[in-house]
Amino acid sequence: MFKYTIKVGALAVLMATATACVNDLDRTPKYDVTSASVYNDAANYKSVLAKLYAVLSVSGQQGPAGKPDISGIDEGTSNYMRLLWKLQELPTDEAKIAWNDATIQDINKITWSSSDGFVTAMYNRIFYMVALANEFIRETTDEKLSSRSISGQAATDARTYRAEARFLRALAYYHAVDMFGSVPFVTEADAPGAFQPRQATRVELFNYVEGELKAIETELAAPGSGEYGRADRAAAQALLARLYLNAQVYTGTARYADAITYAKKVIDAGKYTLDANYANLFLADNNTSKEIIFPITFDGTRTQTYGGMTFLVHASVGGSMPINQFGVDGGWAGIRSTKNLNDLFPDLTGTADKRAMFYTAGQEREITDLGNFANGIAVTKYKNITSSGSAGSSLTFIDTDFPLFRLGEMYLIYAEAVLRGGAGGDVPTALNYVNLLRTRAKATPVSSLNLDQVLQERGRELYWEGLRRSDLIRYGRFTDNTYVWPWKGGVANGRGVDAKYNLYPIPASDLVANPNLKQNTGY
Template structure:
């Protein structure tokens, strides 16, 4: 298992400082550890790669806090996964948070500005991962390996690690495309130094991510052959399927046939299987599941953070909920659902669909007050308890991994792309994939499907997994008045908002730092 130990972070931190942008190129390095010394020994490469993966999970160079990777925000709230989850879920019909930290209520209400600290932190997290990945890729080229006389298995391993770093960078740029649209563009070809990165268009970024993922597709381990927690070929194919499913939004050109092709590649590999029990996908031993294609891994003793799954499990617990049932030492009484999420299920008891795991005791269905945790049904989806009922290794920091990519999404991607006119698939197969999910959930099978059904089914299957904002935008329901939910636009009944909110703004601080950048929407 590729569970990340935080000690590798100090190595990368020293490297990041040693290779940072300074004008005085004759300056003697402050740290003894430099890129040259680290990469001279191929035994270090896997540890550095582990830190790239850890950038998704941890918030700094020691756990759980104290040496943050980025500044300007409380470290506990600055974790990549925590930020990604909040920006993908809190503005939607699936989740709201009761707290009043900084500008978090602006995210709830879709009323943010370009100076929002959480949006700025997400932007910075994306580019921090890109920067670390660029450095790793730059230092593991074939030429560099030959220069250091690294051959044989060590060279083969280094090339695989390099492909994984390219995957992580491509995924970060995919998140940038989806959230910010048009952003600065830097690769390993841009040597560290004082320069202003140019702003790439959304189309350019789309083409780049597409080409990168295709280029490394055969360089990554075969589906299921990678160490758990590391990207394999199926992970790259799944990101491509997502990219193509949203191509109409990103580039104004539909690529639904391509979405079918890449979803089929993942499905037809035969390696990934549906987890027989839905709830076992979200427990402290979900690393045993054959359905999860790419997780963000957590460990209560080795990846201690106030972000990630520690946030997600603790923050969903409050009111009259028994904290021990969730394997934690306290509830943070933060996130809960809106009634619109409950509406997509036949009932709130999970009797007719086992995926609808709502906690209703003392919780009212309607979300009348954003600041009151008991307004809105609570959710019991994530637990720091194993599938056998055993608590995680630590009750404060969580063992449960976040299922960033899993097979169910590929089934639903295939079905939606078929309904949207993609070729290479058929509706009968699409219905069969949907019914596999519904059968697992003990929900009634369906004989026909349409796009509205698929949007609702994605909510039933994938809620609170970081998909919803992207899904609503693809269905043209995120900013418009055709579909409303509580507190959309800042009012209890919900209202349409300006189209600019389909994108998060480039942070004002970056516009000042790089005068060549232009804002990605009007009115910010």
């Protein structure tokens, strides 16, 4: 299991020489190893690869605080997964947060600006991943492996690691395409050091991510055959399926047939199966699930962070919720649901649909006060408890992994792409996939299917999994006035907002640092 035990010394050259995009990332190198001492020894390569994966889950070198990857921002609040979750969920009809940290309420209300610290931190995390991946890819070319006399199995492993680094870079650029649209573009071909990269268009970035994922598809481990927590072929295929589902938004050209093709590749591989119990997907031993294609992994001992799943589990607990049922040492009383999410389910008890995982005692359905955790029904989806009922290894830091890609999403991508007219699939199969999810949840199967039903089913199946903002944008419902939710646009009943908010702004600080950049329209 690929839980991150990182050899800090082997990461120094990455911290010191990675190509910068954002004010040189304000990195503070603190180590004394050199590129030669790291990459001349093939035994170091997996440790350096672990750092790349760890960028998704932790934000420093010792955890939970004290040696940040990027100086000037809080380690806990600037964690990649925590930022991704907040920017994808808090502006939507699924979640609101009660805190007043910096500009977080602007995220709740969809009223952010180009100087927003959370938006800037997400942008910086994306390019930190890109910088580290570029360096690793640059140092593991076939030519460099040969020059270091790295051959045989060591060279084969290095090539696989290189493909995984390209996947992680493609994932970061995918998040850039989805959230920011047009951003600075750097690859391993750009020499290390501070410079002002050009800004690639959203279409260019889409094509780049697509090309990278297709190029490495066969270089990654076969679906389900690799080490848990590492990207395999199915992870690349799942990301391609998600990319193609959103292609109309990203490029103006629909690619629904391709979405079907790549969702089918994952499904037809036969290596992933629906977990019999939906709740088990979000527990401390979810690493045993056969449904999860690619997780962001966490461990209470080895990935100690106040971001990631530590945030998601602790911040979900508050009020009268019994902390022992969540495997934590206290609740942070932060995030809860909106009535729109509640209304997707026949009831909040889980009787008619086991995916309805809510806590209602002492909680009000209406959110009249964003700063009051008791306004909004609490969500019990994520716990630091195993499927056998025992607590995780730590009550402070969480063992539960975050399922970034899983089979249930592939079923729903297939269904939506078919209904949007994609070739290569059929409605009966789409209906069957949706009903497999509903049957697992003990919900009544449906006899027909339309696009609105698929959006609702995505809400029931995938809520709080970091996808809702993209879903609402794809359906044209994120900014307009025809569909509203509490505090959309900064008012209690909700209202439409400017279409500019379909993209986050390029941070003002980067516009100053790089005159090659142009701000997204409207900011």
